[in-house]
Amino acid sequence: MTIIYLLIAISVFVAVLFFIAFVMSVRHGQYDDTYTPAIRMLFEDELVHEDSNEQPKTKTNNDN
Amino acid sequence: MRECYHCGELCKDQELIQDHKSFCCRGCVTVYEILSENNLDYYYELEKSPGTTPKATPTSYEFLDHEKIVADLVEFDNDGIQVVNLEIPAIHCSSCIWILENLKKLHAGIRNSQVDFPKKQVRVTFAKEEISLKELVLLLGRLGYEPTISLEQAAVKKSNVNRTLIYQLGVAGFAFGNVMFLSFPEYFQVDEFWLDRFKNLFRWLMFAFTIPVVFYSAKDYFISAFKGLRSRILTIDVPIALGVSVLFIRSTLEIIMDWGTGFFDSLTGLVFFLLVGKYFQQKTYAFLSFERDYKSYFPIGITRILEDGSETQIPVYEVEEGQRLLIRNKELIPVDAKLLKGNAFIDYSFVTGEAVPVYKLVGDKLYAGGRQEGGSIEVEVHKKVSQSYLTQLWSNSAFEANKEQLFESLTNKLSKYFTYVILGLALVAGLFWAVVDSTKVFQVITAVLIVACPCAIALAAPFTLGNLLRFFGKNQCYIKDTYIIEQLANIDTIVFDKTGTLTMREHDKIEYEGIPLTAEEVNLLSSSLRASNHPLSRSLYELLKANDITTLDSFVEEVGAGIHARYQEQNMKIGSPSYVEVKVPKADLQHTSVYVRSNNDFKGRFIFQNAYRTGLESTLNELGATKELVVLSGDNDSEKERLKTMLPKNSTLFFNQKPADKMNFIKKLQQQGKKVMMVGDGLNDAGALAQSDVGIAISENVNVFSPACDGILKASNFNKLPSFFKLSEKGVSIIKWSFMLSFLYNLVGLGFAVSGNLSPVVAAILMPLSSISIVVFTTVLTHYFGQKLLEKNKSE
Known part of the structure; x- marks a missing residue:
């Protein structure tokens, strides 16, 4: 059962890694604005879509 | 009528068509053109008519x-x-x-x-x-x-965001999870061989995880408890700090002496829950500022005229006495000055509460904060920005006071007695066990202090008030901090400003005084008003709305003076008294009016009056039922009689109040032991807002400037004020009920503690159970009352 020393060591190590990741993310300001990135994320998908078939898009627009 | 493709407003006056789309004005078309030329049409696909109409006359930068x-x-x-x-x-x-x-x-x-x-x-x-x-x-x-x-951006350099609470919360949550995981085997107390062998490792690991929680995450409670004790105030932080330290010391002793596993799980959980409550309470409206002074209203730069007549731009804070400045149309006068040249028509409504813009003559003194409505004027500086009449208000001590420190919250009131009771109980239980079984004394005393740690009590207020804060925000009443809501429930006197608070910012009541106009004259009048962009012309035009719009033969608009229009044989002059060449008694200048001369005869004038908010009378009467109402106006008393009929009988009214008078008036009320709420909107109310127990600023558009205050209320929701009061009173009751509930938990816990049976498992179950049930209880109740009081209003 001494393997448990190793297992505990690994689990604590992983936990600490996540904790460091958390601290880093706070430090980089990820928690300062929790709203805008959620919206920004949606744009890029649409942008690619728009670039690939720009012509038909403008057309449907005109029909409105 | 179609909606504008760009801004979504109805195309009232005109409808411009571009690419088969309707637009309400040139400005909107221009934006559309810029965007479509640059292939940025996607702007209009993301949201329907997302735009804002650009200003017709761009601000000069x-x-x-x-x-x-x-x-x-x-x-x-x-x-x-x-x-x-x-x-x-x-x-x-x-x-x-x-x-x-x-x-x-x-x-x-x-x-x-x-x-x-x-x-x-x-x-x-x-x-x-x-x-x-x-x-x-x-x-x-x-x-x-x-x-x-504005001037503010130059004064404040970017402030560092305070992220301490997020770190503290992160540390506590991390430790809580890990300690829970590590203490799990011992909950079952299985005396297995391997469990016995590894328990020391587990315990010391838990100890290691707990150290940062006690010394970092919980440090604010220790600091605040210490500060409180030093000034002899028993805040809720005292029993919390006591509980945390007893938990830590007893748990550490337990694992050193091998008495047991300790209460590390409860300890980290306690701190974690407390911090969650603190975080929840900290709802901030990042886009609003509650600390604004004149600096965010004043411009940063101004045009200076040098001796040789050339113009140069200088920062406002470098303006010196004796310099000459050029103030353009719509610009703000940043300093006390003397008018040298030009037609001054100045809107002081925001700084003095005078409802209407006033004409000023060359040589007159102009006070800082007024906005020029008309052509450019030249002024000579009398005093620097910081020494001007208005800005001096900010040197008063009312702006320094920290209202939160002066306010004793319900939680702290309670904790005064709570702390004594707990200490007494620990002592009595200790003495009892000293007689019966002296080996248990330490255990029992610490157990009492652990169980009594007022986690649930400390969570009641943050969650109740935090929820209410969100409800208020949904109804466009943005409150700075949660303690304001508690304070709101104690208010017994409400002081209102008149201009912009009880009345609306736009004038929409116009009266005509003089010789009646013929149909022909009315037509010519509205045709000429249509061509003018002056705000008074616009609102007068809206009122007249004649059917026959004729094309004028000639139209001249002199900025800041008036309009001269000609159609066939008819001449018409509309504007200020001097422009229309008529002498008027000084008393008449108190009202904003537009004078009309047709051909060679003076006809009369249109008087603009501010309209009172809709439903004002019923709102005031509802508030007056339980509270004393006062109106303090910076304006003259021409509206006194009309206002009196709208207010409840026992209310008082004062006119011609200077900013400092308002502030002193509130101070006097407070000295009489009254809890005063000030409702105002302008810079002239800033002192009163700061002095009052709760200062609420009314704002037509919450994004534009409002003076420093405790809360910003959107003007259109003014009639919800009585509901806000009721909801805050309900909030206080909810907090009281939650206290009762957490006392029940404490009694159960104390039963275990006093009898010497408090095991880590019991503590680990009782503590989160009480905290979570308080959170659920307050959330459910606040939502129930919030829906009932505020949402009902919406449907009406």
């Missing part, structure tokens, strides 16, 4: 040519690259974010731009050789995203 002002504004300037953080109140939807983050497609000089939506800010990185700050600001203005640039 001449002062941005001045290097010193630019240096004050930019955050970073190196190698020709500048970074600036601009506040843009117009940001409101995802299209706004998208277009502002794609600015680089509109101008090659813009390298990068990033929007912070909650703060309504955009951070732009640009090459100053390719695009200057002024060009950038003008570009944004053309798109309808005009940034606010």
Whole structure:
């Protein structure tokens, strides 16, 4: 059962890694604005879509 | 009538068609053209009519040519690259974010731009050789995203965001999870061989995880308890700090002496829950500022006229006595000055509470804060910005006081007695066991202190008030801090400002006085008003709305004076008394009026009156049922009789109140032991708002300037004030009920503790159970009452 020393060591190590990741993310300001990135994320998908078939898009627009 | 493709307003006066789409004005078409030329049509696909109409006459940003002002504004300037953080109140939807983050497609000089939506800010990185700050600001203005640039931005350099609470919460949550996991085997107390062998490792690991929680995450409770004790106040933080330290010391002793596993799980959980409560309470409205003074209302730069007549831009804080300044149409007068040249028609409504713009003559004194409505004027500076009549108000001590420190919350009131009771109980239980079984004394005393740790009590107020804060926010009443809501429940006197608070900002009551106009004259009048852009012309035109619009033969508008129109044989002059060449008694100048002369005869005048808010009378009567009402106005008493009929009988009214008078009046009320709420809107109320127990600023548009206050209420929700009061009173009751509930838990826990049976498992179950049930209890009740009181209003 001494393997448990190793297992505990690994689990604590992983936990600490996540904790460091958390601290880093706070430090980089990820928690300062929790709203805008959620919206920004949606744009890029649409942008690619728009670039690939720009012509038909403008057309449907005109029909409105 | 169709909606404008760009801004979504109905196309009332005109409908411009471009690319088969309707637009309400030239400005909107221009924005559309700029965007579609640059293949940024996607803007209109993200959201329906997302735009804002750009201003018809763009603000002049001449002062941005001045290097010193630019240096004050930019955050970073190196190698020709500048970074600036601009506040843009117009940001409101995802299209706004998208277009502002794609600015680089509109101008090659813009390298990068990033929007912070909650703060309504955009951070732009640009090459100053390719695009200057002024060009950038003008570009944004053309798109309808005009940034606010005020003296404040020059005064405050970017403040560091305080992230301590997030770190503390993160540390506590991390430790809580790990300690729970490690203490799990011992909950079952299985005397297995391997469990026995490893328990020391587990225990010391838990100890290691707990150390940062006690010394970092919980440190604010210790500091605050210590501060409280030093000034002899028993705040709720005292029993919390006591509980945390007893938990830590007893647990550490237990594992050292091998008595047991300790209470590390309860300890980390306790701190974690407390911090969650603190975080929940900290709902902030990042895009609003509650600390604003005159600096965010005043411009940063102004045009100075040198001796040789040439113009130059200087920062406002460098304005010296004796200098000559040029104030353009719609610009703010930043200093006390004397009028040298031009037609001054100045809107003081925001600084003095005078309802109507006033004409000033050459040689008259102009006070800082007035806005020129008319042509350019030249003035001579009397006093520097910081020494002006209005700005001196901010040197008063009322602006220094920290209202939160003066306020004793319900939780702290309770904890005064609570702490004594707990200490007494621990003592009695200790004495009892000293007689019965002296080996258990330490155990029992610590157990009492652990169980009594008022986690649930400390969570009741943050969750109740935090929820209410969100409800208030949903109804466009933005409160600075949770303790304000508790304070709101204690208010017994409400003081109102008149102009802009009880009345609406726009005039929409117009009366005519004089010789009746013929149908022909009315037609000519409205035809000429239609061509004018002056705000008074616009509202008068809206009122008349004649059917026959004739094309005028000639039309001349003299800015700041009036209009001269001719149609066939008819001549008409509309404007100020001097323009219309009529002598009027001084008393008449108190009202905003437009004078009319047809051919050679003086006809009469249109008097503009501010309209009172809809439903004002019933709102005031509802409030007056339980509270004393006072009206303090900076205006003259011409409205006294009308106001009296609307107010409940026992209310009092005062007129011609200077900003300092208002503040002293509130101070006097407070000395009589009254809890005063001030409701105001302008800079002249700033002192009163700061002095009062709760200062609420009324604002037509919450994004534009409002003076320092405890809460900002959207003007259209003024009639919800009684509901806000009721809800805050309910909130206080909910807190009291939660206290009862947590006492019950404490009694159960104390039963275990006093009898010496408090095991870690019991503590680990009882503590989260009580905390979570309090959170659920308060959340459910606040939602119930919030829906009942505020949502019901909505449907009416």
